[in-house]
Amino acid sequence: MDRRSFLRGGLMLGCSAAAMPFLNHATFASVPGDNRLVVVILRGALDGLDLLRPAGAPELSALRPTLAAEPGLPLDNFYHLHPSLEGLMPLWRAGDLGFVDAVSTPYRDRRSHFDGQNLLEAGTAMDAPRQLQREGWLNRLLQVMPGAHGSTAFAIGREAMPVLDGPAPVPSWAPDTELRVGQQGRRLLAALYELDAGFSEAGMQALALSQSLDPVEGEGGGHLAQVDAFARFAAARLSEDTRIVALSLAGWDTHAGQAQSIRRPLERLERLILSLRAELGPVWERTTILAMTEFGRTVRENGTRGTDHGTAGAMLTAGGAVRGGRVLGRWPGLGESDLYAGRDLMPTADVRAHAAWALRGLFGTERAMLEQAVFPGLDLGRDPGLLDI
Amino acid sequence: MPPATTLQAIRFGDGLRAGDPPGLAPAAQLDGPDAMQRRYPGPSTSALEAMRRELVATRRQLQEVEDDSAGADGPSGSLEEMLRGHRRALADEDLATVQRTFARALDSDTPYRERLVRFWAGHFAVRAMPRIFRAAVSSYIDEAIRPHVTGRFDAMLRAAVLHPIMLRYLDQAGSTGPSSPFGQRQGRGLNENLARELLELHTLGADGPYGQDDVHQLAKLLTGLGVDQQAQMVFRRRRAEPGSFTVLGRRYGGGRPSLADIEAALIDLAAHPHTARHLSHKLAAHFIADEPPPALVDDLAATWRESAGDLRAVALALAEHPAAQSADRAKARQPLGLLVAALGALGVTGAEVMRWNRSLVRQVIVHPLIAMGQPWQEPRGPDGWPEHFGHWITPQGLAARIDWAMTTPARLRRRLPDARDFVDHALGDLADDDLRRLVAGAENNTEGVGLVLASPGFNRC
Secondary structure (H helix, E strand, O other): HHHHHHHHHHHOOOOOHHHHOOOOOHHHHHOOOHHHHHHHHEOOOOOOHHHHEOOOOOOHHHHOOOOOOOEEOOOOOOEEOHHHHHHHHHHHHHHOEEEEEEEEEEOOOOOOHHHHHHHHHHOOOOOHHHHHHOOOOOHHHHHOOOOOOOEEEEOOOOOOOOOOOOOOOOOOOOOOOOOOOOOOOOOOHHHHHOOHHHOOOHHHHHHHOOOOOOOOOOOOHHHHHHHHHHHHHHHHHHOOOOOOEEEEEEEEOOOOOHHOOHHHHHHHHHHHHHHHHHHHHHHHHHHEEEEOOOOOEEEOOOOOOOOOOOOEEEEEEEEEEEEEEEEEEEOOOOOOOOOOOOEEOOOEEHHHHHHHHHHHHHOOHHHHHHHHHHHHOOOOOOOOOOEOO | EEOHHHHHHHHHOOOEEEOOHHHHHHHHHOOOOHHHHHHHHOOHHHHHHHHHHHHHHHHHHHHHHHHOOOOOOHHOOOHHHHHHHHHHHHHEEEHHHHHHHHHHHHHHHHHHHHHHHHHHHHHOOOOOHHHHOOHHHHHHHHHHHHHHHHOOOHHHHHHHOOOOHHHHHHHHHHHHOOOOOOHHHHHHHHHHHHHHHHHHHHHHOOOOOOOHHHHHHHHHHOOOOEEEEOOEEEEHHOOOOOEEEEEEEEEEOOOOOHHHHHHHHHHHHOOOOOHHHHHHHHHHHOOOOOOOOHHHHHHHHHHHOOOOOOOHHHHHHHHHHHHHHOOOOOOOOOOOHHHHHHHHHHHOOHHHHHHHHHHHHHHHHHHEEEEEOOOOOOOOOOOOOOOOOOHOOOOHHHHHHHHHHHHHHHHHHOOOOOOHHHHHHHHHHHOHEEEEEEHHHHHHHHHHHHHHHOOOOHHHH
């Protein structure tokens, strides 16, 4: 029996490494436990109400006349999944896909992507000292994780991953495929060029020629190659001694024509999850994927059939280690008085608490450590039962 | 002298370095030694020529071996290995010239000087043939252009026109006086290429007061100029056309053919009032506007004439002219200048560029320059790079600029500055509110940084 299968066997009995004090730490010197975590930062503010549609809410179709028009995929008697994610339905049925609704970070009111992402990845409150905000919560986890070493965590992709930034060294890897700029990036470029007569004509054509921008329409499956490369690399590392990977998917800033513009990012998210499952093989059973975003979007469709920056949204969980097939979280309602600032979904839980409970379950990190060191000042509250390990 | 303003740093340099304008006002950048050539020295033309000759010799040996053995396995394997080694060595020299050029531009306290080097190198444009010898263009610039950008125009003209790379490029090395001893014996004759470009491009300009006769006479006068085995300029009297030649009404030669006759003609061409006018217009069109204000051109031409072609005085007059203070940035940054400016805004230093491996130099600079329409050291012809805005801001060229802006910064910097701060790093007080607003609306920081670099404001100078 090799060490890995020994560990797996042990853990399948319901123990985690930290909960087995009779095992010498040295045994785990190169492997802090046998569970795996994939953190996916969805940059640009995913519209939780479109991913995870509250179809049972009577206000939905009036608030979102075009976005809710196409029927979704029924998950239970209240929620529907976005119709383009049919590939994830087998996971839902197998209990390998779940959601937490109406969650947010402590970020409020300013609704800036940059600041929102910084706070999500720092894992702090808004008023935390600057120095603390420059470290990511996964890095702080590594600093307190018994047996963590130089390849316990990996950052994947060219995009910076502040969630892993900090004193603990974290290697990074990026595939040769290029970054891609989503619809919002294209719109901002177009706006810039329109403002300058010398650039307006060439600019509009350049947007069609540029290799780094997502094509407006058509097949263009090339954008999935990058996601496959992410998944292959992540799975290879996670099958060795890496336990945590973090990466980001962009393209969620769907201010206009969201019924179309959200499809590509959703395709990429679906592909990432399915690719990871295929590549991880048996390790999938010990894997938890947490996909989280900086904030949600407005409950009302705007004048360009998109949505603007909001507050609460949804977190997606996937993997053999999650207790899926359920939507967690307390639904706040879509009535006028239920909304935050009269426009956004009201947050009913802190997304950090769910991430913290996942760390507790996956790596046995003590509650006090999570509340003081990893997410300073966070109140974990009750165990939401995210995992089934 | 006060420090340079943002506008000066962009107009007479390559922009800000992580938010700061490098150096003093441009007028104060024209004196003192050339610190950058000292910090990042390159190989001489003759050193590169020695490498090229080894390559040629190896290729000849290989050819002989292959001819002898006619397909059988012989000693050609190690020769092929050697040939590859020579090729790689020259290709590495070429990439090193890219790194040095960027390192100088990124570290210089006198960026105006670097811009003047690029302007004059474009004015006396050459290409090195074959392409594997491309590093020699940079040696030519270091030897013939750089030492003279704040010196006298007649000295630069002499250095550039008589440089072996120029003599080869414009076919002068093969031009022979038909009545010279060598021409008579070999039946060789004139090539007018250099003579024509000397009048049309280098000095008087296409609308200058010269005719075909002047071109022909000058071509005869230039015979004898050649390039030896060590890539040194030589004067071969036996190839020089005997007699005297009249160019623009002045007689040259008549005695024993000599280099001094050619030099006398170059001095007169340099001092011609049409040369002053032609080059004043060209400088103003390069730095200020494709169609420069006539008053600016007049004033520069007057300075040129009064100073007898003192390029320091002309550069000073240009930087201090009221027309150069206009807030309207009407020029498009050429791709090379755009990349220097973008790297500078990101805080990339010369030392860092010098440490890049080959692959990174190609990915970050060489390939993007091709995509943006300005392949490294390969202008289309002896007239150098076009000036006008519409040549550079094309759909293809702009798409390549967007691609660089969106993908390269993240490759160079794991943690990029906050895009809202980067607006200031790149454009300082010249950033407008529209740009700030749109950048703040980017969905992630990489795109925000990319927006700044792809913006019209950053692509103008």
